[in-house]
Amino acid sequence: MTAVSPLARREARRFHLFVSPWLIGFVLFSAGPIVAAVVLSFMKWNLLQTPSWIGFGNYARMFNDPEFWESIENTVQYGLGSVALGVTFTFVLALLLNQPLRFQGLFRTVMYLPSVVSGLATALLWINILHPDYGLINKLLASVGIDGPGWLASQEWAIPGLVLMSVWGAGNTIVIYLAGLQGIPKTLYEAAEIDGAGWWRRFWNVTVPMMSPVIFFNVVTGFIAALQSYVLILVMTEGGPGNATMVLGLYIYRQAFVYFDMGYAATLSWAMFVLVIIVTAIQFSLARRWVHYEFK
Amino acid sequence: MLLETAARPARTKPGPSLTSDQAERIRRIRRSGAYVLLIISSAVFLLPFLWMLTTSLKSDADNLAFPPQWLPDSFHVENYVKGWTGSLPFTRFLLNTILITALSMAGNLISCVLPAYAFARMRARAAGIMFTALLATMMIPREITLVPKFIMFSKLGWVDTYLPLVVPEFFGVALYIFLLRQFFTTIPQELIDAARIDGASELRILWSVMLPLAKPAIAAICLFSFVGNWNQYLENTLYLRSMEKITLAQGLGMFSGQYVTQYNQMMAVALLSMLPILVVFFLAQKTFIRGVTLTGIAGR
Numbered sequence: 001m002t003a004v005s006p007l008a009r010r011e012a013r014r015f016h017l018f019v020s021p022w023l024i025g026f027v028l029f030s031a032g033p034i035v036a037a038v039v040l041s042f043m044k045w046n047l048l049q050t051p052s053w054i055g056f057g058n059y060a061r062m063f064n065d066p067e068f069w070e071s072i073e074n075t076v077q078y079g080l081g082s083v084a085l086g087v088t089f090t091f092v093l094a095l096l097l098n099q100p101l102r103f104q105g106l107f108r109t110v111m112y113l114p115s116v117v118s119g120l121a122t123a124l125l126w127i128n129i130l131h132p133d134y135g136l137i138n139k140l141l142a143s144v145g146i147d148g149p150g151w152l153a154s155q156e157w158a159i160p161g162l163v164l165m166s167v168w169g170a171g172n173t174i175v176i177y178l179a180g181l182q183g184i185p186k187t188l189y190e191a192a193e194i195d196g197a198g199w200w201r202r203f204w205n206v207t208v209p210m211m212s213p214v215i216f217f218n219v220v221t222g223f224i225a226a227l228q229s230y231v232l233i234l235v236m237t238e239g240g241p242g243n244a245t246m247v248l249g250l251y252i253y254r255q256a257f258v259y260f261d262m263g264y265a266a267t268l269s270w271a272m273f274v275l276v277i278i279v280t281a282i283q284f285s286l287a288r289r290w291v292h293y294e295f296k
Numbered sequence: 297m298l299l300e301t302a303a304r305p306a307r308t309k310p311g312p313s314l315t316s317d318q319a320e321r322i323r324r325i326r327r328s329g330a331y332v333l334l335i336i337s338s339a340v341f342l343l344p345f346l347w348m349l350t351t352s353l354k355s356d357a358d359n360l361a362f363p364p365q366w367l368p369d370s371f372h373v374e375n376y377v378k379g380w381t382g383s384l385p386f387t388r389f390l391l392n393t394i395l396i397t398a399l400s401m402a403g404n405l406i407s408c409v410l411p412a413y414a415f416a417r418m419r420a421r422a423a424g425i426m427f428t429a430l431l432a433t434m435m436i437p438r439e440i441t442l443v444p445k446f447i448m449f450s451k452l453g454w455v456d457t458y459l460p461l462v463v464p465e466f467f468g469v470a471l472y473i474f475l476l477r478q479f480f481t482t483i484p485q486e487l488i489d490a491a492r493i494d495g496a497s498e499l500r501i502l503w504s505v506m507l508p509l510a511k512p513a514i515a516a517i518c519l520f521s522f523v524g525n526w527n528q529y530l531e532n533t534l535y536l537r538s539m540e541k542i543t544l545a546q547g548l549g550m551f552s553g554q555y556v557t558q559y560n561q562m563m564a565v566a567l568l569s570m571l572p573i574l575v576v577f578f579l580a581q582k583t584f585i586r587g588v589t590l591t592g593i594a595g596r
Contacts, residue, residue, distance in 0.1 A: 011418055014498060018414035021407040025467025030433045036444035093337055099330050109581055110338045116577045119527025120545040121566040124552050125348055128559055136347045228437050231530045235549060252439050262443055269439040276437060
């Protein structure tokens, strides 16, 4: 082992000092709670009585719980819907916003705006937008002679309604795309143009491959965010109608803070973790086929 | 190599039918097409806000008219006053929200700048492991820690106080630290060395060299932190119980529960609750977008 110079030791000490706020926070609010969540998932505890160890009881219960499977199905449906629609729609928007046009800044601000205000006000707004009789969307549909669906009031249309709302608030995705588009070297387009490539060829053979890592990033993070999002759903539908919008996050919330079944809630939260890992792993294995990296 | 480039133009000359006049016309058509698409999609994005505004100005009767109408017959600005000063103390909620948001933002800034600087510019043996741990915390669903944290804070007797919402904010947020660290690494080492030679301490370098250069990143973090805390609903509902302590977001939730049919007042109050965010966003917009583009949220 080499001797550590006093200078390096001093730098290391300073490093630990500077990092300490995060390090303490990591132990108190991330690592500690994670360990606690493992222990808790093997217990039955309603906060009042003393916790009792039930081994794999919560896990066995989970696998036999039809509501749990239903929530997984809803979560995946919502995730697929919001990512598929969000990632393609915002890509088109980002392409448009990347054009050297006048009022570019204004257009960008307008499309980013919803994601800044998202929160409870958004939830209340969209409850009304999706209202079967008075809502904006059905009014628009009615004006072209279409009888709109019941949206949040109907079993089949509740999740599509929530997906629409999620696309409206996808401004962050647009910003990330814009950053990616600006990173594509101009010379590639010039070379393609010299080769006689038209607009579509340039888009398909330059923009898409060069953007594929960014698209991939948006798909992965979009899925993770969608799998974990439920706060707006909690406010808007409370999981209903029936269990149509009972996503996994909401089910966890309900078990923990409505039924005070803390152990089962911890078990369910590990299921969410596994779901996130599985979906991300699938993404990465598919990525080999379509994501193009310039430098391997 | 030379041969190749020389051969290219001959092989792939643009089609002979295109004169520069025609090319210009095509370009112009394409540009107006882009404008049309942009205007339509902007309208789609703005429509909900506009609708919110018109709804907030309708009379109670218009609001429930069937078939529903688009525009109010007369403007009822008093909805704003009625909604805000009705049965719920929204001014109180606003002050609470401001207090929590301000404390949290201050906490975030202090506790993220220091570790970010250390991760970017200092060497230590444990640095690598710690950085991996930092990245890992960004990927773990917060649901996992939600229940144990709730138990911990309720054992500490912190339920129905601001402590569970504010104290953790003073212990760093992984995403913000990561962002700032990315930004700090782009700042030239010579600047830091020069300051060191002048005898500046690390804190001094951070304060007078790094932070001024990192303004866009700081702006981005301030905005994220502001918006996040202002809109925070879940944790607020978990920890804040009594009427005089709750925040705007919770107040809005109660409002919608109380008056299901008074959309006009509800939209008025919802718009008012968004106002500070809109103002801050307009002020910070430019710096913010630059910060996001530069700090590599783009995943490269």
